[in-house]
Amino acid sequence: MSIPLSIKWEDGQLSILDQQKLPLVIHYLPLETLEDVYDAIITLKVRGAPAIGITAAYGLASAAQSYEVNSLEQFHQFLSRDALYLAESRPTAVNLAWALERLKASVQQSATVEEAKKHLLVEAMNIYEEDEASCRSIGEFSLSLLNDYTKVMTICNAGSIATAKYGTALAPFHLGSEQGKQFQVFACETRPVFQGARLTVWELQQSGVDVTLITDSMAAHTIGAKGIEAIIVGADRIAVNGDTANKIGTLNLALLAAAFQIPFYVAAPSSTFDLSIESGESIPIEERPSEEITHIAGKQVAPENTKVYNPAFDVTPGRLITAIITEKGIIYPEYTENISALIGTERGEK
Template sequence: MSIPLSIKWNNQKLEILNQQKLPLEVEYLTLETLEDVYDAIITLKVRGAPAIGITAAYGLASAAQHYNTNSLDEFQQLLVKDALYLAGSRPTAVNLAWALERLKGSKPLTLTVQEAKGRLLEEAISIHKEDEASCRKIGEFALSLLGNHTKVMTICNAGTIATAKYGTALAPFHLGKEQGKKFQVFACETRPVFQGSRLTVWELQQSGVDVTLITDGMAAHTISAKGIEAIIVGADRIATNGDTANKIGTLNLALLAAAYQIPFYVAAPISTFDLTIESGKAIPIEERPAEEITHVAGKQVAPPNTRVYNPAFDVTPGRLITAIITEKGIIHPEYNKNIVTLLRTQKGEES
């Protein structure tokens, strides 16, 4: 058994694990054009905030190799245009915009166009490698925080196939398996597109982790009946005050954790923080097609013309979060102060 990978960069070609086909078929797709990358992101062939950012970075860098110009100004204009196009694919996940902005800022004005093309590919590869290292650190910090707690609940998929490797919320389970620690993971199915049942259960099984599937509506009973000791989730965007956007249903679990007095942890890289917004009220919430709710496996399960509200994410207030686990350390409340302190310290280390 081994940890599956979501993204591969082989011989200047970008390959992604087609998560639409999981768990019944393991298929890797080669993304050759910018349109291929956009489609893969918006149709959830690739998903998870870090994986989306990595894919977009490779997509933009690859597209730039085909710009037919010797003018740096024109090169930059084309780059900005393509970055804007990709940024519109998934608005909630901040890693997408973060990765694209990082690529746009990686080209000093003294470079030639050819040198700029090479620099963009180097930056995309760096983002990929850094994410794997970050996820491992997140997993190590999460293991220390979980301590003797082995019965843990999660939602959606914040795992290895949502990142470069190991994942965020699932990283302690993959690392724990490597180290001989035995977890009992309870995974919510995560309606409407079943990312918990199709993806989290599949990838934990690939690593040999003990995982049990429950429906979203079973969470409260399961916490009580099975003695759940902690809940850990990922994040798509975290505001300055700790408010966290994650897959729809996350807020439900945070409220249950508070009611049952068990810790509720968020695991995410520092690239997921958005200090341009003070609270979760400013986070855009993506709404997805009605068919995700009215149909299951292509079969209609709701009456025709049913009115549907299908937000893909919800926002958990920082006050419900016990701690936020990053690759740079564990952040505890007060988040308004401690998030800014950690990120400013990190910027100081990089300068």
């Protein structure tokens, strides 16, 4: 049993675990061009906010190695152009823009073009290594909260294949497996593209975790019938007041947790917090193609010309979240004050 990895950087080559092919085919897809990186992100070959940010960082750093420019000014222009291009691939996940801005900032003091190219690669590697360490910390903090619980529900995939390693919401299960603590995880299938069924179940099986698959509409019944003790989810963007954007269906689970009086935890790295927005009302919600709902495995299951509403995310109000677990520590309400105190201080923001 081993924890699968989402991203590989070997001998200057970026490859990603093609999550479109999972769980039937395990294939690492080489990304040769910036367009390959954009396509991998927008088509969900790579997904999960941290993994998207890491892939974009490596993709931008790799593309910059081929810039043929005569000045640093022109280099920065090309870099900004390509960063903007990648940033448009998935607007909800704040890690994407965060990673790209971090790479741009890393070359501000570079004295030459060659030095700037080296700095970009080093910064991309740093982002990867920091995310792995961050996920492990999140897992340790999560284990402390889940110490008395064994039956836990989750949705979507916030695991090792959505990050550098370990994951966020799935990190305690991977670490628990390593440390001999056994959980019974109930994974929602996560419509419309079944990221829970295809990815979370597969990933936890690889790590030796006891996992049971349910449909999204079974969550309420399962909480009561199976005695679910806690719910833990990941996040794509968290506002200053704790409002959290995550895969569509997360809000449903938060409301159920309140109804059943069980804790509802969000696990996310500090890079997922967007301190520029006061509430979830300012989080852009990506809408995806109607075929994700009207078709399953390429086969049409709805009538022709069916009108479809397909938001990829919903926003859970901070008031429904028991605690937010980060690599810096556990944040409890009142979120506006406590998020700013922990995350804002770390970033040097007020």
